[in-house]
Structures are given as C-alpha cells and as structure tokens.
Amino acid sequence: MNNIVEKCKAKNVRLTDQRKVIAEVMSNSTDHPDVDELHKRVNKVDKKISIATVYRTVKLFEESGIVEKHDFKGGKARYEEAPEEHHDHLIDINSGEIIEFVDKDIEILQNKVAKKLGYKLVDHKLELYGSKIKK
Amino acid sequence: MNNIVEKCKAKNVRLTDQRKVIAEVMSNSTDHPDVDELHKRVNKVDKKISIATVYRTVKLFEESGIVEKHDFKGGKARYEEAPEEHHDHLIDINSGEIIEFVDKDIEILQNKVAKKLGYKLVDHKLELYGSKIKK
DNA sequence: ATAATTGCAAATGCTTTGCTTGTGA
DNA sequence: TCACAAGCAAAGCATTTGCAATTAT
Numbered sequence: 001m002n003n004i005v006e007k008c009k010a011k012n013v014r015l016t017d018q019r020k021v022i023a024e025v026m027s028n029s030t031d032h033p034d035v036d037e038l039h040k041r042v043n044k045v046d047k048k049i050s051i052a053t054v055y056r057t058v059k060l061f062e063e064s065g066i067v068e069k070h071d072f073k074g075g076k077a078r079y080e081e082a083p084e085e086h087h088d089h090l091i092d093i094n095s096g097e098i099i100e101f102v103d104k105d106i107e108i109l110q111n112k113v114a115k116k117l118g119y120k121l122v123d124h125k126l127e128l129y130g131s132k133i134k135k
Numbered sequence: 136m137n138n139i140v141e142k143c144k145a146k147n148v149r150l151t152d153q154r155k156v157i158a159e160v161m162s163n164s165t166d167h168p169d170v171d172e173l174h175k176r177v178n179k180v181d182k183k184i185s186i187a188t189v190y191r192t193v194k195l196f197e198e199s200g201i202v203e204k205h206d207f208k209g210g211k212a213r214y215e216e217a218p219e220e221h222h223d224h225l226i227d228i229n230s231g232e233i234i235e236f237v238d239k240d241i242e243i244l245q246n247k248v249a250k251k252l253g254y255k256l257v258d259h260k261l262e263l264y265g266s267k268i269k270k
Numbered sequence: 271a272t273a274a275t276t277g278c279a280a281a282t283g284c285t286t287t288g289c290t291t292g293t294g295a
Numbered sequence: 296t297c298a299c300a301a302g303c304a305a306a307g308c309a310t311t312t313g314c315a316a317t318t319a320t
Contacts, residue, residue, distance in 0.1 A: 016294070016300060035285085050302050055285060071206060076284065090249060093257055103248050109241045110263055117225055117234055119265030126261050128245055130254030151275065151319070170309080185277050190310060211309065275318070282311065292301070 003027050004081060007066045018042075018049045022057045026067060026081055032089075032098050034076040072098075072127060090128040138162050139216060142201045153177075153184045157192045161202060161216055167224075167233050169211040207233075207262060225263040 004023035008015050015023075025041045026033075033041070035058060039051045058079050061067040070078045072091055088106075090099045106126065114121040139158035143150050150158075160176045161168075168176070170193060174186045193214050196202040205213045207226055223241075225234045241261065249256040 014294070014299075018301070048302085052286080052303075053301055056287095056300080059286090071208075073206075090252055090254060092254070099252055099254075101248055101252060103244060106241055106244050106248070109238060109244070110261075113236055113238050113241070114225060114263050114265045115268075117236060117265075118268050119225060119227070119234075119263075120268050121263055121265045122228055123264040124262060125264075126245075127259060128249050128254070128256055129258040129260075130249045130252075130256045133250075133253055133255050149274070149319070153276075183277085187278075187311080188276060191275085194311095271320100273319095276316085278314095278316105280311105280313085282309100284308090284310105286305105286307070288305085289303095290301105291303105292299105293297100294299085295297105 004061070004066055008061075008064075011064050011066065013060065013064055013066070018046065018053050019057055021045045021049060022054060023061075026061075026079065029080070032070060032072075032078040032080045034078045036076070038079065073129075088126040088128070090130055093129050093131055095132075139196070139201055143196075143199075146199050146201065148195065148199055148201070153181065153188050154192055154195075156180050156184060157189060158196075161193075161196075161214065164215070167205060167207075167213040167215045169213045171211070173214065208264070223261040223263070225265055228264050228266055230267075 004027045005015065005020060008019070008023060013019075021042050022038070025038060025045070029041070035051065035054055038058070039049075039054045042049050042054060058067060058069070062069050062079070066082055067079050068082050070080070070089070072078060072089070085102065086107075087100045087102045090101060091097070092099070110124055111121050139162045140150065140155060143154070143158060148154075156177050157173070160173060160180070164176070170186065170189055173193070174184075174189045177184050177189060193202060193204070197204050197214075201217055202214050203217050205215070205224070207213060207224070220237065221242075222235045222237045225236060226232070227234070245259055246256050
C-alpha cells in the first residue's frame with residue numbers, strides 16, 4: 001500500500017498517472033533524494049515523465065503538506081515523505097549520509113528560547129554536521 | 136577601526152581597494168545582508184565595484200573564516216561578520232527580521248545527540264522561524 | 271616584474287514557466 | 296466536456312567563470 005497516494009486522495013489532490021508514479025517512488029524511498037535522483041527513479045517506471053513534472057509535483061506535494069523539502073548544504077533541494085512525527089537530521093560530512101533523529105529536550109528548549117524572545121515558534125530547522133567516530 | 140580589515144591582515148588576505156570597501160561595509164552592517172544588498176551599499180562608496188567582485192570577496196572571506204554565510208529561506212545567501220562567540224538565529228516570518236541568540240543548553244544537547252549516534256559534531260545549523268507574540 | 275585581482279559578459283546549475291497538446295473526473 | 300496537467304524548450308535567478316586589462320607587493 002502507498003501512503004502518499006492515500007494522502008493525495010485525502011487532500012483532494014488530483015491523481016494523474018505520473019503523480020502516482022512519483023508518489024510511489026517517494027513512498028518507497030528511505031533516503032532524501034533530490035529532484036534529479038527522483039527523476040531517474042521515476043524514469044525507471046515510466047521513461048516519458050519529464051523533469052518539469054517532477055519539479056511541479058514535489059512542489060504540489062510540499063504545498064499540500066504531503067512531503068517535506070530540505071535545503072541541506074549542496075545547492076539542491078531534497079525531499080522526503082512528511083513523517084508522522086517530526087525529526088531532525090544529522091549529515092555525515094564525509095559520506096553525505098543522512099541520519100534522522102528526534103530529541104524532545106531540544107524541541108522544548110527551542111520553544112522556550114522563542115518565547116523568551118517574544119515569539120511563537122512556527123517552524124524550525126536543525127541540522128547537525130558530523131564525522132563518524134572511528135573506534 | 137575595522138575588524139574585518141584587521142582579520143584580513145592577520146590571515147594574510149591581500150587587501151585591495153575594493154576588498155577594503157567591502158570589508159568596511161560588512162563590518163558596519165549589523166544585519167545579515169545578501170550579496171545584492173552588499174553590492175548596493177558598497178556602490179555608495181565606490182560605484183565601480185562590480186557584483187562579481189562582491190561575490191568573489193564574500194566567498195574569499197568566508198573561506199578564510201572571516202565572515203559567515205547563511206542560507207535562510209528565501210533563496211539568496213546572506214552574510215555577517217564571523218562573531219566572537221557562536222550564535223543561532225530566529226527569523227521573524229512576517230517581517231524577515233533576524234534575531235540572534237545563544238543557548239548553551241541546546242548546544243550541549245546537540246553534542247550529546249551526535250555522540251549518541253556515533254558522530255563527532257563538526258558544525259550545526261539551528262534556525263527558528265516564529266511570529267511575534269502580540270500582548 | 272609578475273602573480274593575483276578586477277570588470278565585463280557569457281556561462282552555469284537549479285528551478286520555473288509559457289504554450290500547445292493531452293487527459294482525469 | 297473542459298478545467299487542469301504534461302512535455303518541451305525557453306526563461307529566470309543566484310552565482311560562477313574565462314579572458315583581457317589593471318594593480319598590489
């Protein structure tokens with residue numbers, strides 16, 4: 001079963017053939033592919049889907065809250081299916097590998113900091129960049 | 136006195152007229168200007184300095200650890216003089232205003248999280264996006 | 271002197287868009 | 296049916312770069 005397709009239906013996002021393929025590919029990805037990589041994977045299923053459609057679709061999905069966009073270092077935007085529970089990312093500066101993590105204490109402190117400054121926290125971005133400890 | 140010019144001398148970064156102007160403008164900026172804005176301010180002092188030179192110079196300064204580059208939401212990179220002490224940013228989603236803050240507890244937790252995942256923390260990015268609480 | 275720097279314009283890389291044809295509900 | 300979506304190629308935008316002329320040390 002396919003999560004993104006379900007979410008599209010729930011949110012009344014029109015489902016075309018190409019959107020179904022893109023949705024499937026994204027649902028089956030456990031990493032954080034950029035548009036180019038997504039396009040390659042999508043083309044394995046249907047060669048005729050253009051990169052413009054991939055761009056338009058990820059943007060549509062993002063605006064519908066179905067996927068999340070990340071601007072990690074490197075210039076190109078990367079996407080993942082919107083998770084049930086929020087998480088942040090640690091990026092391996094050597095391999096580029098991305099590890100997801102959750103830290104409730106940090107979240108609590110972020111809210112506290114924002115409030116102290118007179119703001120209501122609406123969104124945040126936390127990225128850790130690190131190198132593997134060899135043991 | 137001009138901090139960035141001093142830092143250039145300390146780091147053996149060749150000081151041309153245009154770099155001096157750019158350094159001065161950046162040292163006198165308390166906000167986080169993008170290259171276009173920087174170019175405008177620089178041109179008030181010397182109309183002939185090209186935007187290519189501004190791009191080359193901020194990159195040079197950044198690689199020398201003299202200024203910091205930020206990729207906040209909005210597409211264009213923004214710069215500030217490298218601070219003595221590290222700080223993070225809260226961005227007002229309505230006005231675009233940027234507030235700097237320091238939270239040692241969050242820093243400590245970040246290191247803890249990285250270590251738990253088997254990584255040595257090399258760098259991090261924390262951006263809070265919020266809206267002003269009206270009282 | 272001479273290796274580095276500048277200005278200009280052209281090139282780049284990612285992303286968006288106009289337009290015509292195709293299609294889902 | 297018919298408003299919306301796709302494909303293609305052209306345009307956009309921030310940033311980089313090749314090259315000839317200029318400059319710092």
